[in-house]
Amino acid sequence: MKRRPTTELLDSDAGTASEVAGSLRDLRWFNRWFGGLSTVRNLLHAAIAARPGQELSVLDVASGEGYIAARMYEEFRHQGVRLQFALLDRSRTHLPANGTLPKIAGEALNLPFHDASFDFVLTSLFVHHLAPHEAVIFAQEALRVCRSAVLVHDLIRHPLHLMLAYAGVPLYRSRITRNDAPASVWQAYTANEMRGFFQQAGAADVDIRTHYFYRMGVIAWKTKPR
Numbered sequence: 001m002k003r004r005p006t007t008e009l010l011d012s013d014a015g016t017a018s019e020v021a022g023s024l025r026d027l028r029w030f031n032r033w034f035g036g037l038s039t040v041r042n043l044l045h046a047a048i049a050a051r052p053g054q055e056l057s058v059l060d061v062a063s064g065e066g067y068i069a070a071r072m073y074e075e076f077r078h079q080g081v082r083l084q085f086a087l088l089d090r091s092r093t094h095l096p097a098n099g100t101l102p103k104i105a106g107e108a109l110n111l112p113f114h115d116a117s118f119d120f121v122l123t124s125l126f127v128h129h130l131a132p133h134e135a136v137i138f139a140q141e142a143l144r145v146c147r148s149a150v151l152v153h154d155l156i157r158h159p160l161h162l163m164l165a166y167a168g169v170p171l172y173r174s175r176i177t178r179n180d181a182p183a184s185v186w187q188a189y190t191a192n193e194m195r196g197f198f199q200q201a202g203a204a205d206v207d208i209r210t211h212y213f214y215r216m217g218v219i220a221w222k223t224k225p226r
Helices: 017-033 036-050 067-077 132-145 159-167 175-186 191-201
Strands: 055-061 082-089 103-105 118-124 146-155 205-211 215-221
Touching: 017 036, 017 067, 017 175, 036 067, 036 118, 036 146, 036 205, 036 215, 055 067, 055 132, 067 082, 118 132, 132 146, 132 191, 132 215, 146 191, 159 175, 191 205, 191 215
Parallel strands: 055 082, 055 118, 082 103, 118 146
Antiparallel strands: 146 215, 205 215
């Protein structure tokens, strides 16, 4: 199945406030029931096991409203690990209006931080929005600002996944999701393509695992874990 770059409406804010809110609810539903939260949870467990600590900083790139960061903060806090999340999104309007997590409006391809500012850089369902050369630039930037690793949760491009995305159209709350869910699968990358981006960017090692419902979890290490 050849990748087909496709416009996603949520990226361009092409919708009413009600439609955007409905699409964000759909995203929370997808992440809760179709592998998003479990993939990020597994990524964090694996990264922390290799580079342990009880207080670790995480930059969540293209965080949107910060749903995943908030969930992971609570889960890991109960396990004795304090994850200090900072949220970054290209538009301030995408970020939560309240809450205690630091929020920054900035570009993922030119992260506004010094080298090695965070233990980990995390991004969820973002890289598939980028063209291949942009994905390499993001990988370089994310590796630059992390101390240990870049963690990526994303979709896997596959014909059956595309069929399932279209089959779910009647269930989606928003017309934005009805466009964006199949579009995301069309322009998602394969695990080998994702590995190539981080290898080009200079990662010391790239560990990719596939998860439930055509999700991939990527750990791109800045230096090889011991």
